[in-house]
Amino acid sequence: MAKILALAPEKCSSCRTCELACSFQHDQEFRPTASRVAVFAWELVGVSVPMMCLQCDSAACVKVCPVGAITKSDKGAMVVNENRCIKCKMCLIACPFGNTTYDGISEKIIKCDLCQGDPACVKFCPNEAITYKEATAATMKKKKAYAAKFKELVQEVGE
Numbered sequence: 447m448a449k450i451l452a453l454a455p456e457k458c459s460s461c462r463t464c465e466l467a468c469s470f471q472h473d474q475e476f477r478p479t480a481s482r483v484a485v486f487a488w489e490l491v492g493v494s495v496p497m498m499c500l501q502c503d504s505a506a507c508v509k510v511c512p513v514g515a516i517t518k519s520d521k522g523a524m525v526v527n528e529n530r531c532i533k534c535k536m537c538l539i540a541c542p543f544g545n546t547t548y549d550g551i552s553e554k555i556i557k558c559d560l561c562q563g564d565p566a567c568v569k570f571c572p573n574e575a576i577t578y579k580e581a582t583a584a585t586m587k588k589k590k591a592y593a594a595k596f597k598e599l600v601q602e603v604g605e
């Protein structure tokens with residue numbers, strides 16, 4: 447069975463070590479804008495949520511890509527083929543959770559690829575706020591609920 451990154455926002459201390467670990471894993475740089483995980487923090491209420499691609503079964507990014515640059519890996523991650531991608535950013539627009547982004551420095555579309563089954567964010571999170579678990583119906587439901595809540599919060603802040 448495929449595995450997913452499961453979240454426990456109540457354990458997240460907003461240290462952003464996951465962002466640094468992710469950017470170093472992918473681009474050998476400690477640069478949060480190159481990270482596939484983003485920590486959203488609401489200091490006033492003491493809430494922080496690490497957020498990344500949900501690896502949706504019927505992924506909008508895969509459907510909308512005009513050149514078929516996003517495919518599912520054997521680890522269950524939707525992966526962008528950099529050689530095929532034409533950087534039209536349709537996938538960014540299509541993702542309902544905003545979990546696919548564009549890094550202007552490396553000029554790449556970036557999204558979580560599960561680090562080929564050994565996620566750096568999981569290894570380096572000091573609080574076990576991100577874990578790598580079997581993608582059961584229950585873990586998927588919980589992760590989607592966090593994502594929906596997160597989207598709601600972002601919309602409220604933007605209003």
Ligand code: SF4
Nearest residue numbers: 511531532534535537
């Ligand atoms: S930016 Fe690249 S990966 Fe995204 S939809 Fe366009 S071609 Fe596909």
